[in-house]
Amino acid sequence: MITAEHISKIFNDIKAVDNISFEVKEGETMVLLGTSGCGKTTTLKMLNRLIDASSGFISIDGKNIFDQQPEILRRTIGYVSQSNGLFPHYSVEENVSVVPRLLKWEKSKTQRRAQELLEQLKLPLSEFGHKYPDELSGGQQQRVAIARALISNPPVLLMDEPFGALDPITRAGVRKEFLELPELKQKTIVLVTHDVQEAFELGDHICLMDKGKIVQAGTAKDLILKPANTFVRTFFDHQRLFLELSALAFQDIWEIVNPDLDVENDINKASHTEINAETSLWAGMEMLSDAGNDALPVRNDATGTLKFFTTSSIQKAYRTLKRHN
Numbered sequence: 001m002i003t004a005e006h007i008s009k010i011f012n013d014i015k016a017v018d019n020i021s022f023e024v025k026e027g028e029t030m031v032l033l034g035t036s037g038c039g040k041t042t043t044l045k046m047l048n049r050l051i052d053a054s055s056g057f058i059s060i061d062g063k064n065i066f067d068q069q070p071e072i073l074r075r076t077i078g079y080v081s082q083s084n085g086l087f088p089h090y091s092v093e094e095n096v097s098v099v100p101r102l103l104k105w106e107k108s109k110t111q112r113r114a115q116e117l118l119e120q121l122k123l124p125l126s127e128f129g130h131k132y133p134d135e136l137s138g139g140q141q142q143r144v145a146i147a148r149a150l151i152s153n154p155p156v157l158l159m160d161e162p163f164g165a166l167d168p169i170t171r172a173g174v175r176k177e178f179l180e181l182p183e184l185k186q187k188t189i190v191l192v193t194h195d196v197q198e199a200f201e202l203g204d205h206i207c208l209m210d211k212g213k214i215v216q217a218g219t220a221k222d223l224i225l226k227p228a229n230t231f232v233r234t235f236f237d238h239q240r241l242f243l244e245l246s247a248l249a250f251q252d253i254w255e256i257v258n259p260d261l262d263v264e265n266d267i268n269k270a271s272h273t274e275i276n277a278e279t280s281l282w283a284g285m286e287m288l289s290d291a292g293n294d295a296l297p298v299r300n301d302a303t304g305t306l307k308f309f310t311t312s313s314i315q316k317a318y319r320t321l322k323r324h325n
């Protein structure tokens with residue numbers, strides 16, 4: 001678990017981070033979101049002491065980070081920097097082996113681990129191990145950077161705009177792979193982004209920052225449906241419909257949906273496989289987007305019940321939910 005209490009960073013006379021506090025529980029992904037210059041990177045770098053806080057307290061897994069030597073601390077914290085930070089004159093295998101070398105791992109152990117990780121990241125060692133960063137696409141380089149950060153199996157992972165340099169399509173693909181990576185399921189992750197969609201997709205919790213302060217912290221649903229002030233509301237305005245439908249899941253409209261629509265006889269209930277009620281309404285509507293008269297079977301694991309949703313029943317339930325909020 002990461003705890004930051006009243007941390008600030010002052011550069012000369014600029015207050016880059018201004019008295020912020022947050023907590024990231026074990027296994028959670030916390031996103032620092034905000035526009036350029038609001039203090040996200042400075043906050044992230046204070047966690048592994050690439051930048052030392054001017055004031056405040058930070059602990060990781062109950063240990064005060066200021067009691068540890070920065071180099072030793074950083075061995076337990078994976079870090080993916082904004083520009084991937086790969087050494088251009090090192091091959092893929094050499095790049096991912098940097099930390100094991102510092103930790104004096106046996107060669108065979110390093111190679112086994114590199115093989116396992118690169119396999120998961122769809123860059124088999126036999127095919128990519130000897131290549132150099134400039135022989136790889138941006139998405140592949142980013143995956144090598146992620147493998148390098150994960151190789152020593154650190155419990156904490158810090159990522160600064162890890163997909164920032166990628167085009168939107170590659171970015172969505174790499175992000176999807178990232179979400180599905182078994183290695184990451186147990187990690188405590190802090191991720192910096194200015195991309196709202198990315199924050200909503202990846203963050204269990206989001207801290208929205210402005211001018212060095214956290215303006216609101218909460219789940220995507222909290223931020224979009226219960227904005228703390230006008231700044232938060234306006235921040236999401238340009239993508240509001242998409243974000244609301246992404247933040248809401250079928251379980252949020254479970255009791256609202258009109259039962260009459262569930263039992264219409266002329267809807268085709270056979271063309272979709274069952275999905276879970278934790279799926280977002282946006283994902284559900286995408287699945288229905290090609291359909292004329294289809295219904296999506298959705299299972300609510302909490303109650304064990306199954307309901308069929310059409311595009312129009314989702315839209316009606318969403319409008320009703322909005323009216324009541």
Ligand SMILES: Nc1ncnc2c1ncn2[C@@H]1O[C@H](COP(=O)(O)OP(=O)(O)OP(=O)(O)O)[C@@H](O)[C@H]1O
Nearest residue numbers: 011014016034035036037038039040041042043194
């Ligand atoms: N080493 C430094 N010396 C002086 N000022 C700095 C330094 N690093 C950052 N700043 C200033 O601190 C503020 C916050 O910068 P920071 O990089 O944390 O923002 P950010 O939200 O990560 O921005 P971006 O999304 O553009 O990376 C900015 O005003 C920046 O100019």
